[in-house]
Amino acid sequence: MAVNASPMYQKAEERYRCATSPQEKLDALQEMLRLVPKHKASEKVQQQIKERIKKTKEDVGKAAKSGSGHQHDPMSVSRQGAGQVLLLGAPNVGKSSIVGALTKAKVEIAEFPFSTHAAVPGMAHHEDVPIQLVDAPPVMEGHPQPGMMNAIRKADIVLLVVDLSAIELIDQFEQCVGLFAAHGMHPVSTAELDYGHDHEDGVMGMEEGEHEAMLLPKRVFVVANKMDAPDAMENYETFRELTETDLKMIPVSAKTGEGLPEMMAALFEMLNVIRVYSKRPGKPADKEAPFILPVGGTVEDMARLVHNEVAEHLKHARIWGGSVHDGQQVTGHHVLTDKNVVELHV
Ligand SMILES: Nc1nc2c(ncn2[C@@H]2O[C@H](COP(=O)(O)OP(=O)(O)OP(=O)(O)O)[C@@H](O)[C@H]2O)c(=O)[nH]1
Numbered sequence: 001m002a003v004n005a006s007p008m009y010q011k012a013e014e015r016y017r018c019a020t021s022p023q024e025k026l027d028a029l030q031e032m033l034r035l036v037p038k039h040k041a042s043e044k045v046q047q048q049i050k051e052r053i054k055k056t057k058e059d060v061g062k063a064a065k066s067g068s069g070h071q072h073d074p075m076s077v078s079r080q081g082a083g084q085v086l087l088l089g090a091p092n093v094g095k096s097s098i099v100g101a102l103t104k105a106k107v108e109i110a111e112f113p114f115s116t117h118a119a120v121p122g123m124a125h126h127e128d129v130p131i132q133l134v135d136a137p138p139v140m141e142g143h144p145q146p147g148m149m150n151a152i153r154k155a156d157i158v159l160l161v162v163d164l165s166a167i168e169l170i171d172q173f174e175q176c177v178g179l180f181a182a183h184g185m186h187p188v189s190t191a192e193l194d195y196g197h198d199h200e201d202g203v204m205g206m207e208e209g210e211h212e213a214m215l216l217p218k219r220v221f222v223v224a225n226k227m228d229a230p231d232a233m234e235n236y237e238t239f240r241e242l243t244e245t246d247l248k249m250i251p252v253s254a255k256t257g258e259g260l261p262e263m264m265a266a267l268f269e270m271l272n273v274i275r276v277y278s279k280r281p282g283k284p285a286d287k288e289a290p291f292i293l294p295v296g297g298t299v300e301d302m303a304r305l306v307h308n309e310v311a312e313h314l315k316h317a318r319i320w321g322g323s324v325h326d327g328q329q330v331t332g333h334h335v336l337t338d339k340n341v342v343e344l345h346v
């Protein structure tokens, strides 16, 4: 859509494209309407979104009447916080234990495999940034359960969990990695997603030009759990050597907590977002709830998160922190950086 859409608008549009239910579509469309730049050139686009909202509302109504609206997809979780991170892995690797250690979610942890049957979300934090973790049922022999691939597509990051105490450690990894290519995706560990078709290297061992142009990049971070187990760190080194993967990885222990803060910091970095704080004139910054923006987000984008009216009537802003002079006056187009404090003037 060529109306100078912000990265936030593009994210909402991507969510609309990936939506699998009328309600999800409606939520994404309403977000798009809120975020679309409001000027003459975008009037047609605004009208199109409004029409789609009207139609989608009818679909939501129909789904509710026919009863299909009540059919609960056990893998569907609405997105909250700075990003959604889905845990993927073989049975018993410790997915639920990781979510349990970092969030208040009520997860099922058991010594036997297949203890988790549905997606369970919980809110974890990197410093003051909330990041949603979603516990999921295991993947067995590379077979995902219904709804799993959609959940993977919708998540911002997939946390691929393996078990450093398991003999089948490498199999656990390869079966999960195999899922991506089989479903039109290729795993990457970069913050910036390159949707272009000019990858220099072949993807996942494929020769250049074979199929990779059709594969969509998916952010994946590998977590090697149970680093407290005997021989775990030796197994980790062997694992790294044998898999020869470029994916970012880190050893952790859900049991002792070791590595978990580093894991959260890496997820924050990979989400490619910044946090900024609002401030009223003469008052200290509100550090309670930071606003989350994509890297590249502007003062105007932040104003839109506060209220559309604020964005429309924005005259200028004063910002603190980062590379700016304290209290420097900037326009709505100014690109913000992590931890900026912003005073909006309307
Ligand atoms: N030593 C050790 N044991 C762990 C760790 N994390 C999990 N476990 C144990 O591993 C077993 C499986 O943990 P879960 O969290 O239920 O694993 P899961 O991946 O959610 O399992 P499924 O839901 O069946 O796929 C339990 O007995 C946990 O106590 C860890 O860091 N160290």
Ligand SMILES: [Mg+2]
Pocket (backbone or CB within 6 Å): 095, 096, 097, 108, 109, 115, 116, 135, 136, 137
């Ligand atoms: Mg589990």
